[in-house]
Amino acid sequence: MNIIKRYCLFVFLASFVVSAQAQNFSDIKICVNPGHGGYDSDDRNVVIAPYSSGDPNGFWESKSNLDKGLKLKSMLENAGATVIITRTTNTTADDLPLSQIVAMANEANVDYMLSIHSNAGNGIANYVLQLYAGLDPNDTYTYPTPTPFSDESRTISTIVAQNLYSNQITNWSASYAVRGDKTFARTAMGWSDGYGVLRGLNVPGAISEGSMHDYIPETYRLMNGDYRWLEAWHFFKSFCQYFQAGTIPTGNIAGSIRDSRNIIQESYYKLKGTRDELLPLNGAKLTILETNETYTTDQLNNGVFVFKNLAPGVYHLKAEADNYHEQTFEVTVAAGSISYQNINLNKVRNTPPEVISYSPNILLPDSAECSTDIVLTFNWDMDVTSTTEAFSITPAVEGTITFEDSQRILRFKPKLPLEKATLYTVKLAKTAKHPDNLSMTEDFSFQFVTKNRNRLQLLTSYPFDGAKGVYTKPMFRLIFDRILNTSNLQSEIKVVDKNGTELTKNTRSVLNNKVQAPYGSTYFELSQSLVANEDYKILISGDVKDEIGMPVVEPIELNFHTSTVLVENQPIVEEFETAGTYSLSSDESIGITNATASRNTSKKLFGNSSMLFSYAFSQSDAKVTYSTSNPNFITGNEKVIGLHIYGDLSGNELQLKFISDNDIQYVKLCDLNFFGWEFAEVALNSLPADKNFQFTGFRILRKNGILSASGEVYLDNMLLYDEPIMSIPQVWKNKILIYPNPASNVVMVKITDQSIQHLQLYSLEGKLLQETKETIMDITNVASGTYVLKIKTGKDIISYPLIIVH
Amino acid sequence: MKTFKICLLGLFLIAGSLSAQNVNIVKRYKVNGNEVKGTCPVLSPAGDKLLFTSENQKGLWLYDLNTKELITICESEGAGYAPIFNADGTKIFYRKTIYQNRRKLDAIESFDLVKKQKIEMISPQRNLAHLQNYQNGFLVSTDRKLLKATFGKTKNNVPPYVCTEDLKLVVYANGKRTELNPTGENNARYIWVSLSPDNKKILFTVAGKGTYVSDLEGKITASLGYLNAPVWYNNDYVIGMQDKDDGHFITASKVLLVSLNGKIKMPLSLENEIAMYPSASSKGNKVAYNQLQGDIIIVELDVKP
Known part of the structure; x- marks a missing residue:
């Protein structure tokens, strides 16, 4: 009964409104310029599903502009205005030169020229931009050709901008901007001559960039003719205000209808935290109960609805969509305004929730990685609170619960990797429910066992913790027990000086995962040399992960001390400058696939060259011997030998070979547990006393390090002296x-x-x-x-x- | 009124090197001086004086190419939109735009270059079409009525007056107003309309279609193709511009001389300049145009009959 009364009242009001003609544009002449024209490369085709690139049925700025322009023309002419529209078709032939558009506005003696456009903002922005003919008020730049500042253009552009910005269906990434076209073109576009459609114009005029057509939610909205009508209506309202042509006697109801919780799955950008993330409801039905006027939303993923030209009053708007709970809203319509009613409908969930899949779903004897997340997937979007409270894992694990895919997926992320070789039981109590208040019919649980590994481990490094003689241009090498996830290595592995200041890596030197699988590695150098005889640290964050997401967890700190490495004040017995002086001694080598000794000029500390000893072993108890054809010094066991070595981090052992008559002796010089240049020395006191030995070459013994199978060692200046010169640890x-x-x-x-x-x-x-x-x-x-x-x-x-x- | 003495730099670029049958470019030079920067130049009938304006037709300045004197005629809005000289070049007629209740109205003022005197000849009107030289004054239509405004006694032999009214091509002749539609297109929008020096032909552009010449009855006698802002050089030649844009910015433009018989289409501007809005003086053998960035260029021609 009440609705019938209201309806009668509305019939009366509507008839009154229709008969009233509040606006008077009878002496106003406006030029409407729908920007661009046709379906050409400069007509701004934005590709959105289901349309392919170049499809005239898809979004084209030229087409959208024209539709807004024609709608505005109709509104203005209905109010008595004279309208000069610069094109009426979306054809290339109607895409007029800018000079002709300007001439049309000038010759027709219009009172205002509006060029209708939409803008592009790399797909992530959406705001109103009005460009009036002229300069920003504070622009002091001297232009080649002076442009008078246009107060009138700025005034009406501001009114237009404010009205467009009042649109509450869309979501704005920023407030509106009103700019002088020459200032904007110069500062934003690098073009000092301004926009062609405003140059030579002798009446107030502006370019309206109403919204951003490459922000995809807005692209879909702009595909809706009634959404474009709203923009035209805002122009019309602006003209009513500017020309004091009276108030629009009717009002409008507009909004968009979306799912209350489910979000759009497509990956295109949506402004965070806005309704643009929610799923728009295609084919939803809106009804004004008082008039029975209905509106069905289109199939173009915008949810837009508009009821136009309504008599002022209170209306009741019913919203319906298949599989959603209907809702009715009371909306008050005022003259000359748009009453926005954005609607989020709740989906009908008429069966109990249940878990339809879970992870890790691994049956014994298989086991799950300790870095795994626990994931439950449901048949409905779930109530966050009750589902979170229903979740448990035994033994207890500290972690966080998040929901994905519009609350259809629960993800439990442990704070730390799970315990090794442990049986876990995950349970979801039947108290978990969905938003329609239905709970699960029974508890859900599953079990899994974890693998025997729950940390990413650093196996070896150079510099290693405690290294003392690190060259000032070190080659950093960190080797882990699994292939690394490289996404955060740059930030999570740092080198700092004694003050904690981070040193910059040479990004071009970074090499990741160069060791043989399953091991992982990161190699890098620094942009600048270190200072000799200083303390430094390598800091490895607990967030460094391997390829399955297993983290280091406990941060690692590797302290090292630098050295000049170069020892120059002792007698030199070998300079490694002559090619061909060292060669593989096959008779004294075991288990090698190849080995060479060659003069090298790229890695050297002294003179013109070093000597490169390369090798590859084929068995575990291998050794390679290199003999010199130029044995050039004899020593007793009271001496010390020092050698500059470019190590290969193989962990293999480097020995010196001596001969006295038939007595062959090998003396360990060092383990090759470093990479890059170091200086090593050895006292020869292990040689038998009272005999002179001739140095005849080097031997490398394979050890069981993970890099021991092959290597390249460079040697430079070998020294022979009386007393050890290195620090105590070296001794x-x-x-x-x-x-x-x-x-x-x-x-x-x-x-x-x-x-x-x-x-x-x-x-x-x-x-x-x-x-x-x-x-x-x-x-x-x-x-x-x-x-x-x-x-x-x-x-x-x-x-x-x-x-x-x- | 402020007067400036400035220099005219005769920037001789090309003399006689370009020729198209009986048309030769004798000289091309930039009008020198930082003050002489603007758009839409208008040459006096003798080609010795030059009017120009700012980008949005606010203000009007006169530069004497012989004495190198710069005079500010007016700083009003609209003053630079299609001003004209009288036949002997002693008077200038120009509009003065005002806004009443945000509605555009135009008055017409005259400026006597000898007496340095301004007179309002037509009070502010709506829909004032462009001015056409007539005896010692001008013809103009407003709201579908032809007005004559002259100094001294007006003769009876009023020539035809052509203009656009709401982008329709209109001819006032023999006391009668006639709307023409030479191309026959529905909703054809006519711009840049002018009467030939011999008062027998109409030059016009149809937006999106091209530029044409017709007789006074609207019968097309020449189709000049894409040629914007066309003006008469003499009864046989037209000067215009071929401008290009990308929908936002002017990207290129050249000024051409075109013969009505279709045999000559000769660029007058250089390849590397954006040349726009030409004006012509056949008596002075000159064409003037502005570059996009405001420099004004004079081209002197040798046009043989």
Whole structure:
């Protein structure tokens, strides 16, 4: 009964409104210029589904502009205005030269010229831009040709901008802008002569860029003719205001109708946190109950609806869509305005929620990675609160729950990797419900077992923690137990100086995952040299991950100390300058696929060259010997030999070969557990006394490091002198024998002149892992990685890096 | 009124090197001086004086090509839109645009170059069409009525007056107003209409179609193709511009001389300039145009009959 009364009232009001003619444009003449024309390359085709590129039925700015222009023309003429429209078809022939458009406005003596356009903003912006003929008020630039500032153009452009910006169906990325066209063209477009359609114009005029047609939600809206009508109506209202031509006697109801929770799945950009993310409802039906006027939304993914030219009053708007709960809204319409009613409908969910899939879905004896997320997928979008409360995992795991795909997917992300080799039980209690308040009919649960690995491990590095003689131009090499995810390596692995200042990497030097799978690696150099004799650190964040997302978790800090490496004040016995002086000694080599010695000019510290010794082993107990054809010094066991070595991080052992008559002796110089230049020395006191030995070459013994199979070692200036010149740790290196290193099952330690009291094995983070009073330590149960072995003697405590590989 | 003495730099570029049958370019030079920058130049009948305006036709300045004197005629809005000289070049007639209640009205003023005197000849009107030289004054239509405004006694032999009214081509002749539609196109929009020096032909452009010449009855006698802002050089030649744009900006434009018989189409501007809005003086053998960035160029021609 009430609705009938209201309807009668509306019939009366509507008839009154129709008969009223409040506007008077009878003496106003306006030029409407729908920008562009045709379906050509400059007519701004934006490709949106279901249309292909170039399809005239799709979005074209030229077509959209024309439709707005024709609608505006109709409104103005109905109000008595004279309208000069510069084109009436969307054809190339009607795409007039700008000079002709200007001439038409001038010769017709119009009171205002409006050039209708839409804009482009790289698909991520949407705002109103009005460009009036002239300059910004604060523009002090001296233009080649003066342009008088147009107050009138600016005034009406501001009115237009404000009205367009009042549109609440769209979502704006920024407020409106009103700019002088010459200032804007110069500052934004790099064109100092302004826009052609405003040059030579002798009446107020502007270009209206009403919205951004390449912001895809707006593209879809602009495909709706009634949405374009709203823009034309805003122009019309602006003219009513500017020319004081009276108030529009009717009002309008407009809005868009969308799903209340489900979001658009297509990947095109939507402004975050706006209704543009929500799914628009195609084919939804809106009804004004008082008049029975209906509006059905189109199939073009915009949800737009418009009821035009309504008598002022209170209306009731019913919104319906298939599989959605209908809603009715009370809307008050005022003259000369648009009453916006954006509607979010709730979907009808008429069956209980259930889990339709889950992850990890791995049955024994298979197991899941410890880095896995727990994912539940539902048949309906779920109520966040009840579903979150219903979730549990045993043993308890700290983590966060998020929802995806419009609340259809629950994702539990553990804060840390799960425990190794552990049976987990995931449960979702039946109290989980969807927004229509239906709960699950029964509890849901599943189990899985994790693998025996829950950290990404650093196996070896150069510089290693505690390295002392690191060259000032180090080649950083970090090797992990799995292929790395490289997305965050640049930011999560840093080198800092003693003040904590990060040093810049040379990005062109970065090489990732160059070691053989399954290992992972990152190699890099710094942009600038380090300072000699300073402390530095490599910081490896806990967020460094491998390819399956397993993180390091506990940050790693590798301390190292730099050195000039170059030793120049001792007698030189070999300069490595002459080609052909070293060659493979096949008789003294075992298990090699190839090995060469060659003069090298690219990596050198002294003179013109170094000597490159390259090798590739085919078996585990391999060794390669290089002999010199020019044995050039003889020494006794009281001497010290020093050598500049460009290491290959293979972990293999470099030895010196000496001969005295038939007595062949090998002296260990160093382990090749570094990359790049270092200086190593060895006292020859292991040689038999009272004999002179001739140096005859080098030998490399394969160890069991992960990089031991092949390598390239460069040698430069070898020195022979009387007293060791290196620091105490280096001296210790010559007295301590730790083998094997890298080690797998046991590690043994020998010291030449002291007794060992005990051995302690520490993690790189300083955690004591195990200790023994023996000189042999069982490391079978220690995970692969780099550790610190502390050796306590009667006099000293010495720390030494130990690589464990299983 | 402010008077400037400035120099005219005779920038001799090309003399006689370009020729199209009986048309030769004798000289091309830029009118010198930073003050002489603007658009829409208008040459006096003798070609010795030059009117120009700002980009939006606000203000009007006169430059004497002989004395190199610059005179500010007016700083009003609309003053630079299609001003004309009288026949002997001693008077200028120009409009003065005002807005009443945001409606555009145009008055017509005269400026006597000898007496340096301004007179309002027509009070502000709506829909004032463009001016056409007539004796010592001008003809103009407003709201479908032809007005005559002259100094001194007006003779009875009023020539035809052609103009556009709401983009329709209109001829006032023998006391009668006639709307012509020479191309016969529905909704044809006519711009840049003018009467030939011998008062027998009409030059006009149809937006989106091209530029034509017709007789006074609207019978097309010459089709000149794409030629914007055309003006008569003499009864046989027309000067116009071929401008290009990308929908936003003017990207190129050249000024051409075109013969009505279709035999001559000769560029008068250089390839590397954006040349627009020409004006012509056949008596002075000159064409003037502006470059997009405001320099004004004079081209002197040798046109043999």
